[in-house]
Amino acid sequence: MTAPEGDRLDHLDPEDPAYTYTAAKPPLPETPEQLRARIPGWGVDLDPADRPAFPRERFDPDLNGAHWEFPERQPERLPRERSIEHAFLTPVFGTATPLKGVSGAVRRYAYRYGEARTAHWLLLIAADRVDSVEETVRSFASRHPDDPVTETGVLAEATHGGLRSRFGRGRADVHHQVLDPVVVAAPWVVGGVVGYRALRALVRRVR
Amino acid sequence: MRAMVYRGPYRVRAEEKDSPRIEHPNDAIVRVTLAAICGSDLHLYHGAIPDTRPGTTFGHEFIGVVDQVGPSVEKLRVGDRVMVPFNIFCGSCFYCARGLQSNCHNVNANATAVGGIYGYSHTAGGYDGGQAEYVRVPFADVGPAVIPDWMHDEDAVVLTDAAATGYFGAQLADVVEGDVVVVLGAGPVGLLAAQSAWLMGAGRVIVVDQLPERLEKARTMAHAETVDFTEHDDVVVHLKRITGFLGADSVIDAVGAEADGNFLQHVAGAKLKLQGGSPIALNWAIDAVRKGGTISVMGAYGPVPNAVKFGDAMNKGLTLRMNQTPVKRQWPRMFEHVRNGHLTPREVVTHRFPLEHVAEGYHVFSSKLDGCIKPLVVPGAS
Numbered sequence: 001m002t003a004p005e006g007d008r009l010d011h012l013d014p015e016d017p018a019y020t021y022t023a024a025k026p027p028l029p030e031t032p033e034q035l036r037a038r039i040p041g042w043g044v045d046l047d048p049a050d051r052p053a054f055p056r057e058r059f060d061p062d063l064n065g066a067h068w069e070f071p072e073r074q075p076e077r078l079p080r081e082r083s084i085e086h087a088f089l090t091p092v093f094g095t096a097t098p099l100k101g102v103s104g105a106v107r108r109y110a111y112r113y114g115e116a117r118t119a120h121w122l123l124l125i126a127a128d129r130v131d132s133v134e135e136t137v138r139s140f141a142s143r144h145p146d147d148p149v150t151e152t153g154v155l156a157e158a159t160h161g162g163l164r165s166r167f168g169r170g171r172a173d174v175h176h177q178v179l180d181p182v183v184v185a186a187p188w189v190v191g192g193v194v195g196y197r198a199l200r201a202l203v204r205r206v207r
Numbered sequence: 208m209r210a211m212v213y214r215g216p217y218r219v220r221a222e223e224k225d226s227p228r229i230e231h232p233n234d235a236i237v238r239v240t241l242a243a244i245c246g247s248d249l250h251l252y253h254g255a256i257p258d259t260r261p262g263t264t265f266g267h268e269f270i271g272v273v274d275q276v277g278p279s280v281e282k283l284r285v286g287d288r289v290m291v292p293f294n295i296f297c298g299s300c301f302y303c304a305r306g307l308q309s310n311c312h313n314v315n316a317n318a319t320a321v322g323g324i325y326g327y328s329h330t331a332g333g334y335d336g337g338q339a340e341y342v343r344v345p346f347a348d349v350g351p352a353v354i355p356d357w358m359h360d361e362d363a364v365v366l367t368d369a370a371a372t373g374y375f376g377a378q379l380a381d382v383v384e385g386d387v388v389v390v391l392g393a394g395p396v397g398l399l400a401a402q403s404a405w406l407m408g409a410g411r412v413i414v415v416d417q418l419p420e421r422l423e424k425a426r427t428m429a430h431a432e433t434v435d436f437t438e439h440d441d442v443v444v445h446l447k448r449i450t451g452f453l454g455a456d457s458v459i460d461a462v463g464a465e466a467d468g469n470f471l472q473h474v475a476g477a478k479l480k481l482q483g484g485s486p487i488a489l490n491w492a493i494d495a496v497r498k499g500g501t502i503s504v505m506g507a508y509g510p511v512p513n514a515v516k517f518g519d520a521m522n523k524g525l526t527l528r529m530n531q532t533p534v535k536r537q538w539p540r541m542f543e544h545v546r547n548g549h550l551t552p553r554e555v556v557t558h559r560f561p562l563e564h565v566a567e568g569y570h571v572f573s574s575k576l577d578g579c580i581k582p583l584v585v586p587g588a589s
Binding site for chain 2: 017019020021025026028029030032035038039040041042043044045046050051052053054056057058059060061063064065066067068069070071072074075080081082083085086089090091092093094095096097103107111115118121122124125127128129131132135136139144146147148150151152153154155156157159160161162165166169170171172173175176177179180
């Protein structure tokens with residue numbers, strides 16, 4: 001046992017429950033020498049100056065090797081949505097999955113709100129769900145329709161120990177994993193019911 | 208090319224997709240040789256991050272070979288083997304010039320609340336990620352680094368995020384010699400954070416999780432004491448008890464939005480999306496750290512509000528430190544630690560999935576099957 005505070009508190013008994021209600025710090029089970037012998041590299045970054053994140057901000061415009069003061073601007077081939085908390089479209093931006101369809105309209109609307117507004121984020125999450133339905137409907141007109149069995153990877157339950165990994169191990173997350181299929185299946189069930197009713201109404205109207 | 212593509216919550220697949228092209232003079236196109244699935248990819252996979260669009264390719268941890276370079280690229284050549292930090296950054300803005308590359312101002316048009324990240328939704332800039340055969344790498348002269356000859360590919364891919372984040376998390380914990388450091392979560396980030404805390408002189412390192420294989424890894428790889436939170440009615444009380452009823456000097460949250468340990472919090476945050484993830488680990492950190500202590504938050508949370516016990520944090524006089532990791536800033540020192548055997552990133556890797564089986568990879572990792580701690584995705588493998 002070592003007491004980091006040194007000799008001044010040596011007369012106190014570390015086993016006494018009142019020990020840590022004095023000025024003493026709880027004793028450590030191993031000395032620095034023992035730790036250095038047991039742990040590879042113990043203490044090599046003791047000096048904060050050796051730690052790359054110290055200090056938090058360190059002004060050095062040459063740090064990253066950029067050979068520009070302001071980057072060239074990436075061409076905007078399609079109209080690109082942006083946060084209204086930016087003065088302009090950033091000089092470089094991602095080009096994955098541009099806005100389209102109903103989800104695109106919802107997202108375009110969401111970007112009228114600043115990032116401090118919960119409406120901004122909730123509209124974007126709503127658009128994600130609409131987009132998922134749109135994409136699934138589109139997929140049925142393609143050569144690669146969505147397949148919830150292969151896309152959820154659920155077949156790995158059989159090959160990667162679905163039962164033995166979950167049960168008899170006291171896992172806290174098993175209690176709510178039963179909700180995962182609900183989260184996955186609910187939009188399919190709701191979509192199926194709505195589709196069936198719409199089709200039935202259409203057939204009745206035609207008759 | 209073949210690429211992992213998100214289809215909706217809990218659904219991904221490998222499909223044919225247009226190859227990326229040079230969009231900016233300082234872009235490179237990298238042929239991916241190895242990618243990883245990160246715990247934070249699960250937030251996307253579960254539909255928790257706003258503006259995650261079906262059709263997007265995930266993957267912010269990858270290494271590969273330079274296939275094309277834009278006309279202004281000076282430092283990379285076609286054929287170079289490169290490791291790419293998960294941050295996309297310009298190298299020249301207010302933040303980059305101060306070492307905060309993860310907060311770059313010039314790469315995320317969609318939000319100022321986060322920097323640019325490969326394959327991490329439009330909220331992080333709308334870039335496709337590296338779980339694919341090819342990926343666009345902006346600012347090729349500032350982001351990627353050529354992989355040293357001595358470095359193992361699996362060390363390199365884990366260094367692009369998880370290992371750097373663990374090391375950064377330990378630094379934000381402000382460890383001084385003899386400190387008691389608690390690490391919540393024994394995933395790849397937590398394991399590397401625990402290893403790193405020793406390098407900074409920790410006197411005790413205690414890792415908390417619930418999965419036996421992860422706790423075992425914390426003991427063998429990170430030489431840490433371990434606590435299985437399912438064995439304790441109140442894990443905070445247990446942590447107080449084993450730290451002389453003072454609490455830890457610092458606590459590192461290496462869990463984030465998918466935290467377990469409180470059914471209602473988890474369902475409200477991770478399943479129903481009523482808050483930006485379940486802040487169970489963050490609240491345990493606030494309660495388990497000693498007064499005047501430091502909390503380092505490496506866990507990722509969504510942009511909507513969380514039910515965090517801020518009153519306790521204020522009354523205890525805590526310092527809360529956090530950020531996405533500026534990865535490239537960590538690398539020179541980390542390369543020394545890896546070469547000297549002080550940090551062992553590839554020890555966290557447990558599974559390797561061919562790109563064509565990426566859906567199984569996500570399911571196994573998400574459901575924590577088969578002792579999965581860190582899955583890799585291998586393009587071109589069968």
